[in-house]
Amino acid sequence: MADTITLYDQATAILRTLVGREDARFHDGQFEAIQALVEGGRRALVVQRTGWGKSAVYFVASLLLRSRGAGPTLIVSPLLALMRDQVAAAARAGVRAEAINSANQTEWQEVTARLEANQVDVLLVSPERLNNPAFRERQLPELIRRTGLLVIDEAHCISDWGHDFRPDYRRLRDLIGTLPQGVPVLATTATANTRVVHDVEEQLGTGGTEVFTLRGRLSRDSLRLGVLRLPSPRSRLAWLLTHLGDLPGSGIIYTLTVSAAEDTARLLRENGHPVRAYTGRTDPADREAAEAALKNNEVKALIATSALGMGFDKPDLGFVVHLGAPSSPVAYYQQVGRAGRGTPSADVLLLPGPEDRDIWEYFATASMPSEHAAQRVLAALEPGTVLSTPALEARVNLKRSPLELLLKVLDVDGAVRKVTGGWESTGQPWGYDADRYTRIQQARVAEQRSMLDYENTSGCRMEFLAHALDDPTAAPCGRCDNCAGRWYSDEVNHDASDNAAQALSRVGVELEPRGQWPSGMDKLGVPVKGKLKPDEVSAPGRSLARMTDLGWGTQLRTLLADTTPDAPLEPGVIEACIKVLAQWNWEARPVAVVAMPSRRHHQLIGSLAQALAGVGRIPYLGTLGTPNGWPEGGPGGNSAFRLASVWDRFQVPAEGPAWFAANPGPVLLVDDLADSRWTLTVAGRALRQAGAEAVLPFALALRA
Known part of the structure; x- marks a missing residue:
């Protein structure tokens, strides 16, 4: 004792x-x-x-x-x-x-x-x-x-x-x-x-x-749960525009996709709400800054995917709103559990949509390994062969994310092994466990039905979630909309509805500028840290579309594929880019156009830059130089190393400073593809240091 x-x-x-x-x-x-x-x-x-x-x-x-x-x-x-x-x-x-x-x-x-x-x-x-x-x-x-x-x-x-x-x-x-x-x-x-x-x-x-x-007991006494059904994405965004300011304190607005998070954050910011996007695509340094901004109540909300979930700790988080429902009550409980950890009350509201089920199906299918795809990967990894993920991607015709997930599954199953330089086969026999994946798929379908039941229940919502977690102490909470009545309004401001409609019909994608250097750059020989200086940062830019968009995405993937020969852009693509620029509400009109250098898409970028200069009747100043060699590296990888691979690689022509001094105003910087955005950031910094009053980045495509 x-x-x-x-x-x-x-x-x-x-x-x-x-x-x-x-x-x-x-x-x-x-x-x-x-x-x-x-x-x-x-x-x-x-x-x-x-x-x-x-x-x-x-x-x-x-x-x-x-x-x-x-x-x-x-x-x-x-x-x-x-x-x-x-x-x-x-x-x-x-x-x-x-x-x-x-x-x-x-x-x-x-x-x-x-x-x-x-x-x-x-x-x-x-x-x-x-x-x-x-x-x-x-x-x-x-x-x-x-x-x-x-x-x-x-x-x-x-x-x-x-x-x-x-x-x-x-x-x-x-x-x-x-x-x-x-x-x-x-x-x-x-x-x-x-x-x-x-x-x-x-x-x-x-x-x-x-x-x-x-x-232990899993019910959360501090949470006030509710479900509000609205007829369309437009009405849900309009509800947010109307009522975000009414929600207590600061909080999280969850979306089901990266694009939804980024588009929602942009719409809210444009209408005066201090918010930031937080997704799996957000750079680690920007994630950390966003987390700090929320914890310090410097923003009203983070607009997030499930990338902001497990373990994020802000005891006074006042609300969690979902634009679209997660695929299971258990996942929903985990996300709403971020709120009200150190306060007596927090508001939790679900705005489900009819498209939720399609998104659930997509992710459920994407997370299950395909037997046919697995056999293609194993066939590509011949004995004694080590292949990187990009090399495998080209051989098995799989996109990067599902390929990486499949490789992890095969690795855990003992069929492949990650080694220096990529992946190799272990030589061990591998069989597709169809029964196991069928059971998992059936369980997830049941969870989806349960989530729909949560949305439609007339009983206590917290009790429903506790039952879903097999909590034997589950009991009515007395606080949710079914126990105590609706605590939220379904009214939508007319102007908010118009603003939401315009956002959904907008052509083009915003290209947010980098504002923070990655940490540890001095150890990679790059002398920067902290925030970019005001005279180094580019203005918010634009892209025609994301590579993953259903519309322009297909054509852009073809245009920028490794197997597509370099050639001038077709008139239809240029016209679409001109339309994006026509809707770009910049503070000042560009006074010149500059093209990014490219080994693979020299004609493509040049034709676009010259066409935009011609339509705008402004000078085309040519392509940035690369006296220190071409940028190294490729897509993916750590942000610090991505920056190091392009650092000090772009040079403004010698006559540039004099030209910028005589012609003050923004410069339109044209590129083919924006991925990490460090290439545009470093090139924009070079232009700013050469005297450009501002830099407006424009990329034909935005990856993902």
């Missing part, structure tokens, strides 16, 4: 440092989980609602284990936003935490050195990092040998049945099996029904090890 009291006192002292309150006490179950890990060396699964304090369990346990001579804690964490919050929370408790992820590549060497010097208490890694060849072969074995505690955060991702299934998480079962005897394991999640719990327990309990499972 004395030992237990001593452990409790030690744990309580750490908890109070963590939360910054001398009167802090453990929630029900927190100390029991800590005790199971520290004294029992057990494998534990904690299923508790958001805001309960799961991170407190593993941070307190980590320090207690470290004080007993254990090695560092390894936390597998799925999202960069989650890692940033966890590192900040760890520092408050005196935990020396580091992260290794795609956003801090320039810091990996220092982190490794601190690990080797035993100066790290907690290391956070993404599940994808565990399969990085260099990390897997050089660092992971020693890290596993020394690990004092393994934590699997958002553990529902382990399960085939989890709402956010990620193939990389499936290899954690093998990782658990490699741990030294007696190393405790903690899996945590807020969104697991009974089927997911049993699946995770089975994977934690390798070798017949008993799993200690702690499940």
Whole structure:
């Protein structure tokens, strides 16, 4: 008993440092989980609602284990936003935490050195990092040998049945099996029904090890839930324009697609609402800035996809609105759980649309590996062959995202292996598990039906969600629109409706300028940091369309394909570009046109730039020079390295400064394809430094 009291006192002292309150006490179950890990060396699964304090369990346990001579804690964490919050929370408790992820590549060497010097208490890694060849072969074995505690955060991702299934998480079962005897394991999640719990327990309990499972009440008393049905995308956007200012505090507006998030954010900003978009396409530095802006209440809302989900921590988040419903009540519960964690009340409203089901079907199909596609990949990876993902993409006729997902599945199944330079076959036989994928597909169809039931229920909405998570304490909340009546208006302002209609019919896509340099650029020989200076940044630009658009996207993909010969643009494409420029409400008309240099699309870009100059009756100043060599690299990759590959590669002709001095005004900068936007950013900076009053980027296409 004395030992237990001593452990409790030690744990309580750490908890109070963590939360910054001398009167802090453990929630029900927190100390029991800590005790199971520290004294029992057990494998534990904690299923508790958001805001309960799961991170407190593993941070307190980590320090207690470290004080007993254990090695560092390894936390597998799925999202960069989650890692940033966890590192900040760890520092408050005196935990020396580091992260290794795609956003801090320039810091990996220092982190490794601190690990080797035993100066790290907690290391956070993404599940994808565990399969990085260099990390897997050089660092992971020693890290596993020394690990004092393994934590699997958002553990529902382990399960085939989890709402956010990620193939990389499936290899954690093998990782658990490699741990030294007696190393405790903690899996945590807020969104697991009974089927997911049993699946995770089975994977934690390798070798017949008993799993200690702690499940708590999942209902959230602070949330006021509602569902508002409106007839069209136009009316839903108009409702947002009319009522966003009425919602309490600051919050998150979720959309189902990246395009919807970006278009909605643009519409709201143009109508005076301080918002930012946050998607899987958002650069890591811009994501971090957006998270900080929301936490500091500098914006009314982030318009986000599911990229902003698990682990984002803003205790006073006042509302969550969904433009379109997630495909399951469990996924919906996880996202709305961001709100009201530290406040007595928060508003949660769902605006479903008839197109939701088509989007669900698309993503459900995209996440399932195709047997035919898998066999094509395996056939391309002949014995002794190593192929990069782009090389495979060209051989098997698969787009990048589904190909990468398929490779992960084949990797976890043991059929392929990620190595330096790409992928190789393991030579092991592989069979398509049709029964398994059929069961998963059937489960997801059932979840979709359940989501529709949530939208249409006349009963308590919180009770419905709690039942979906198999919470035995589920009961009416007394707060939702079905329990207490509608708390929201369905009225839409007429001007807001017109503005929404114009947004949906708009030609062209906004090209947002870069405003923040990636961190760690000095380590790559690029002398920049922080924000771009006002005299370096380009103005917001435009593109004809996204490469993924249903309309122009097909033609643009053909025009810009590697197999399409370079040639001047056809009149129809140029006319469409002119229409985009005609609707571009720039502050001042451009005084000149400049073209980006291109090895592959020299005629294409030149013909477009000259045509735009001719229509506008303004000078065409030619193409930027490349005296230091052509830009290196290609699409994809870390933002810091993308910037380094184009840095100092563009030069304004010698007569440029004198011309700009004599002809003040904006310059239209024309390119073929905008991807990371660092090429346009660096070229625009060169023009600004040469004296251009402003730079207006225009790209024929925007990737994705």
